[in-house]
Amino acid sequence: MVNKPTRQTDNIIGKDLWNIQLDEHGQLKHFLTIEGLGTHILNQILDTAESFAGVNDSVKKVPLLRGKTIVNLFFEASTRTRTTFELAAKRLSADVLNMNISTSATSKGETLLDTLRNLEAMQTDMFVVRHADSGTAHFIANHVAPHIRVLNAGDGRHSHPTQAMLDMFTIRRNKGADFGKLRVAIVGDIMHSRVARSQIHALNTLNTGEVRVVGPKTLIPKDIESMGVSVFHNLEDGIKDADVVIMLRLQRERMQGALLPSEQEYFQLYGLTEERFKLARPDAIVMHPGPINRGVEIESSVADGERSVILNQVTYGIAVRMAVMSMTLGGNISSSNTNPENQEKK
Amino acid sequence: MPENINSILIKNARIIDPKNQLDEQANLYIQNKKISAIGDAPKNFKADQTIDASKLWLIPGIVDICARLREPGLEQKADIETETRAAASAGITTICIPPDTDPVIDEPAVVELILRKAKQAKQSYVYTLGALTAGLKGEHLSEMASLKQAGCVGVSNTRYPINNPLILRRAFEYASTYNITVFIEAQDQYLSEDGCAHEGAIASRLGLNSIPYAAETAPIAQVLELIRDTDIRVHFGRLSCTRSIELINEAKASGLKVTADVAAHQLHLTDMDISSFNSQYHVIPPLRSQRDMEALRRGVAEGTISSICSDHQPHEPDAKLAPFPATEPGISGIETLLPLTLKLVENNSLPLNTAIASITCNPAKVLGLNTGHLAIGQTANLCLIDPEKEWLLNADDMLSHGKNTPFSGWHFKGKVVQTMIEGNIVFSL
Numbered sequence: 001m002v003n004k005p006t007r008q009t010d011n012i013i014g015k016d017l018w019n020i021q022l023d024e025h026g027q028l029k030h031f032l033t034i035e036g037l038g039t040h041i042l043n044q045i046l047d048t049a050e051s052f053a054g055v056n057d058s059v060k061k062v063p064l065l066r067g068k069t070i071v072n073l074f075f076e077a078s079t080r081t082r083t084t085f086e087l088a089a090k091r092l093s094a095d096v097l098n099m100n101i102s103t104s105a106t107s108k109g110e111t112l113l114d115t116l117r118n119l120e121a122m123q124t125d126m127f128v129v130r131h132a133d134s135g136t137a138h139f140i141a142n143h144v145a146p147h148i149r150v151l152n153a154g155d156g157r158h159s160h161p162t163q164a165m166l167d168m169f170t171i172r173r174n175k176g177a178d179f180g181k182l183r184v185a186i187v188g189d190i191m192h193s194r195v196a197r198s199q200i201h202a203l204n205t206l207n208t209g210e211v212r213v214v215g216p217k218t219l220i221p222k223d224i225e226s227m228g229v230s231v232f233h234n235l236e237d238g239i240k241d242a243d244v245v246i247m248l249r250l251q252r253e254r255m256q257g258a259l260l261p262s263e264q265e266y267f268q269l270y271g272l273t274e275e276r277f278k279l280a281r282p283d284a285i286v287m288h289p290g291p292i293n294r295g296v297e298i299e300s301s302v303a304d305g306e307r308s309v310i311l312n313q314v315t316y317g318i319a320v321r322m323a324v325m326s327m328t329l330g331g332n333i334s335s336s337n338t339n340p341e342n343q344e345k346k
Numbered sequence: 347m348p349e350n351i352n353s354i355l356i357k358n359a360r361i362i363d364p365k366n367q368l369d370e371q372a373n374l375y376i377q378n379k380k381i382s383a384i385g386d387a388p389k390n391f392k393a394d395q396t397i398d399a400s401k402l403w404l405i406p407g408i409v410d411i412c413a414r415l416r417e418p419g420l421e422q423k424a425d426i427e428t429e430t431r432a433a434a435s436a437g438i439t440t441i442c443i444p445p446d447t448d449p450v451i452d453e454p455a456v457v458e459l460i461l462r463k464a465k466q467a468k469q470s471y472v473y474t475l476g477a478l479t480a481g482l483k484g485e486h487l488s489e490m491a492s493l494k495q496a497g498c499v500g501v502s503n504t505r506y507p508i509n510n511p512l513i514l515r516r517a518f519e520y521a522s523t524y525n526i527t528v529f530i531e532a533q534d535q536y537l538s539e540d541g542c543a544h545e546g547a548i549a550s551r552l553g554l555n556s557i558p559y560a561a562e563t564a565p566i567a568q569v570l571e572l573i574r575d576t577d578i579r580v581h582f583g584r585l586s587c588t589r590s591i592e593l594i595n596e597a598k599a600s601g602l603k604v605t606a607d608v609a610a611h612q613l614h615l616t617d618m619d620i621s622s623f624n625s626q627y628h629v630i631p632p633l634r635s636q637r638d639m640e641a642l643r644r645g646v647a648e649g650t651i652s653s654i655c656s657d658h659q660p661h662e663p664d665a666k667l668a669p670f671p672a673t674e675p676g677i678s679g680i681e682t683l684l685p686l687t688l689k690l691v692e693n694n695s696l697p698l699n700t701a702i703a704s705i706t707c708n709p710a711k712v713l714g715l716n717t718g719h720l721a722i723g724q725t726a727n728l729c730l731i732d733p734e735k736e737w738l739l740n741a742d743d744m745l746s747h748g749k750n751t752p753f754s755g756w757h758f759k760g761k762v763v764q765t766m767i768e769g770n771i772v773f774s775l
Contacts, residue, residue, distance in 0.1 A: 035551075113667055133669035134553040135623035143667075156671065157553030197553055221550035222558075 020141055028327045030150040032137045033159040034201035042168065042205055048323035049169050049316070052091075064330045065094035068125040072098045073115075074153070075131040080290065080314070081153055081163070085128045088321035092330075097124070112136075113143060120145050126329055127151070134158035134194075149328040151321075157194050163289055164198030166320040168206060170313050171244055174285050179206040185232075185239045185280075187214040187270060188248030188297055191221050191259075195289045196248060204228040214238030215270065218259040235270050242280040246287045247272050247298045263296050272298045274305070285309050351394040353377045354769060355387075359399035359730065363406060364703035365719035374404060376726040379768040383722060399730055402763060405702050407439025407470075407727035409718045411607050411709040412583055413658035413680055415441070415472070416747075418459060419448025424660040424747035426460065429680065430469035432745035434773040436681045437729035437762040438656075439470050440710070440717055444529070445477040446504045452477035452488045454496035461497055469772055471727075473713060475502045475529055478517050484508035487517055491524045499713045500581070502529035505630070509535075515572045522578040527714065529581045530569055532590070533631060537561035542671045544617040544632040552623065554671060557632050563589045570597045570604070581712050582606040584657055586631035588641035595650050605712050606650065608642050609657035610686040611677050613695075615639070615752065625666045625673035626752040629657075643695045646704055653709040654701075656683040660748020678748035682739065684731075685758040692759055730764040732775075737761055 021037065023029040028041055052062075070089040072082050082098065089096045101115065119127065126149045129137050134156030141150040154160040175182055184203055190196045190213045203211045204227070213220060214232045225231060232238030239245050254260050272286065286302055288310045294300045303310060354376040361384060362369050368384070375383040375391055382388050410433065416424040433441055443460070445451035451460070451474050464472035476493030478501045480486040490501050501521055508514045521528050541557035543549035549556040566582060570593060573580055582594060585608050597604045611629065616636050619627045627633060645651040659676025666673050687705055690696040696704075710718030717727060741754035765773040 111664060111668065112672075131669065133671045135671065136669040138623050139669045155553075155669070157555075159553070194553055197551070222545050222556070223547035224550050226547035227551055 030141045031161055031324045031328060032141055032150065032152045034161050034164055034198050034205060039205055042202060045165050045323050046169055046172055048327060049319040052319040052322040061091050061093050063093045064326050065092040068094045068329055069123065070094045070096050070126040070128060071119050071124050072096065073127050073129045074100050078130055084317040085153060085321050088318050088325055092322055092325055116140060116144060120148060128153050130154045132156055151324060154194055157192055158197065160194040160198050162321050162324055163195050164202040166313055166317040167199055167287060168202050169316045169320050170287060170309050174309060175243060179208040182208050182243045183210045183241060184208055184244040185212040185214055185242040186246045187235065187238065189219045189250055189254060190215055190224065191219045193248050199246065200227050200229055212238050235276060236279055239280045243284050244287065245280055245284060249291065250293055250297050267296055272302050274299060274301055277302055287313060353391060353394050355393035355396045356399050356404060357396055359402050359404035361404045361720065362702050363720040364699050365707035366721055376769045379726055381720055381722055381724050381726050403731040403733050405729050405731060406706040406718045406720050407729050408437045408684060408705045409440040409709040410438050410683060411442050411653050411655040411712060413441045413443060413656050415443055416660060417463065423662050426463040427467045428747040429660065430464060430467045433680050434469045434765045435745050437684050437765050438680065439727040439765065439767050441470055442473045442475060442499060442713055444502055444504050445475050446482060450477050450482050452480050454492050457493065457496040457498060470767060473499045475500045478503040478528060479508060482506040484513065487520055490521055490526055494524055494526055500527040500529050505531050505533050507535040518573055518578050522576065527579040527581055529583055531583050532562045532565040534561045534565050537564065542628055543620055544634045546617060546635060548617045548621060559587045559589055562587050562631055563593060566590055566593050573602060577603060579603045584609050584631060585651060586612055586634050586638060588638050591641055591645040591650050605652050607653035607655050608646065608651050610654050610679060610683050613639065613643055613690060614686055623670040625670050626750055628670060628673050628675045629677055630675040643690065647696050647700060652704065653712060654687050654704045656680045660746050661750045666750050677752065678746045678750045680746055681744050682751065682753050684762065688760040689758060726766055726769040728766050729762055731760055732763050733760045735761040
């Protein structure tokens with residue numbers, strides 16, 4: 001037993017991971033990680049997203065965040081994620097500033113904090129942040145001015161909470177709100193995947209019946225069982241009777257670090273083919289955070305098949321991001337604000 | 347300090363000197379910078395100064411086997427003057443610094459520069475390790491014999507890799523020819539590549555690149571095999587794994603002359619502490635599991651790990667102001683070496699005598715220095731401690747130029763009230 005005395009001073013660098021996301025009323029303030037958020041918050045995000053899903057369909061705007069400025073602060077290349085954040089912000093009538101900052105530029109002298117201070121000075125209200133280092137979103141949330149909200153759009157291998165929530169949204173739309181009866185298998189490069197980590201937290205917070213991860217030992221992080229998953233190294237066993245199969249993207253650079261021998265062998269062992277997908281439940285759906293490597297982790301006929309919800313995921317991504325933006329920045333959202341009759345014409 | 351004080355009486359202190367198996371309430375007499383008597387006064391002794399220490403402990407000046415003072419090369423972080431002052435305030439009178447300064451300590455001129463600066467600062471004795479290979483590059487042997495002549499108490503390649511085992515073997519042979527101890531900081535550069543956290547549940551959850559046990563144990567095993575059947579003296583610094591302790595134990599049992607130390611923070615923190623990405627807990631080797639921390643404590647209690655060091659690494663604030671993996675590892679630990687060691691006594695993890703030995707005579711022995719004890723005739727380097735004084739560490743109050751510590755806000759019991767070098771008071775509370 002460590003006899004650790006109570007710490008009286010709270011070091012600014014390390015405020016508590018979970019508390020920092022919530023304000024004094026327990027409402028979502030920043031969205032950095034799924035971990036530590038209660039079931040009610042996740043359901044609130046899903047419900048709010050549901051109310052925005054219609055907004056997307058009619059391509060109209062709601063005035064919720066009019067006058068707010070949202071900065072997409074991307075230190076890592078991304079097209080799709082940044083675009084959906086941008087669309088979400090615009091549909092909420094916010095002003096959007098896209099900043100693509102290569103990490104080499106910051107290493108030339110300007111620190112991450114310098115960059116933040118500069119953007120704060122431009123009277124911004126929210127940073128949507130993507131960065132290659134795990135823990136960046138927390139670091140930023142710990143150091144921004146009090147009025148600024150931070151959304152994590154992916155930090156290293158740690159967390160990608162909006163992606164996980166749009167996946168939950170997709171599952172809920174297809175399988176209903178009772179996650180307890182579901183068996184979900186996440187297949188592939190768990191080791192390097194922030195998406196997988198956030199999905200695992202989200203699925204477990206929503207009381208999913210069983211969460212499985214499937215992959216070779218080189219791509220499964222040590223002691224991952226402690227996050228509440230069962231580990232499979234064989235794809236057939238791993239997806240057997242699954243209700244949801246989530247395929248992860250395999251990065252080409254994994255061949256260099258001796259993590260895998262070749263794409264061919266990977267596809268042979270872990271590629272989702274039609275034949276293998278039959279092992280899952282007959283009404284199982286297949287998901288993928290994209291972009292897809294056809295013929296590496298998934299066969300085209302499965303990716304484009306009728307049980308694939310991959311394109312739905314992209315659509316729902318906008319609604320979920322609108323939900324999180326409005327919850328963190330918009331304060332109380334009354335139903336009148338999202339009621340189509342009150343929406344302004346584009 | 348006034349130089350005309352030649353004789354000092356320290357009255358009624360509890361004198362704790364593990365090397366000489368002394369633990370008793372007694373007077374200690376200092377004449378001409380040396381300890382002239384313990385107990386009864388020497389003939390014709392007349393004190394120029396008397397210190398009432400009836401409620402204090404008197405221990406040998408503390409010996410820190412590994413502290414980085416950042417000079418030369420990284421003076422934006424700290425320098426010899428600031429850090430030796432901090433050391434004195436923490437009861438430390440002897441410091442050994444590793445050779446990874448800039449320029450590297452691989453030629454006598456650098457040693458001379460450091461020793462001269464330390465002498466000017468007049469706060470504590472500073473010793474250096476020399477580089478094991480030229481420029482720490484792992485390719486050519488350094489001029490070890492010259493470095494020893496210039497004052498180096500050992501050689502080390504710190505964490506810089508020597509990838510060719512033949513070069514490593516020859517470096518050992520060459521060092522032992524001149525009776526030089528080789529100091530190893532075991533960490534395989536490939537196995538620990540880009541890592542900043544212990545491989546386990548916490549790093550997996552936080553998505554941090556991890557460092558497996560084997561990054562430390564594999565190189566230790568390699569070194570032990572390379573020095574089998576030799577009389578080479580090797581010291582393994584900053585152990586972090588249970589298995590490392592077992593390896594050292596096995597080597598000792600087979601007659602190898604190996605010793606080991608651990609950083610004080612490794613005896614109090616675990617990987618649980620990095621859960622909130624607090625960069626103050628970013629250290630190398632990484633904080634490991636609770637099981638490892640307990641094994642390290644046992645290793646010290648049982649003597650496998652003879653010494654506890656500060657592993658002092660002061661930083662400027664910016665070095666810690668970044669996302670966790672992008673921050674520089676290390677703790678400004680020189681002022682918490684004694685407090686953290688005493689806390690182990692308070693926790694009943696360590697007997698007081700062993701605790702004091704692990705920061706005085708034991709590290710002195712590893713460094714081959716006749717210090718860290720209180721025999722008659724020894725130079726009067728010592729430290730007075732108020733064992734009952736309770737206090738709260740505030741990073742901003744530390745004298746070290748580096749305020750990077752995870753222990754800010756911790757309560758401690760026992761505080762240095764006076765530090766003496768050669769009979770001169772260099773610190774007084």
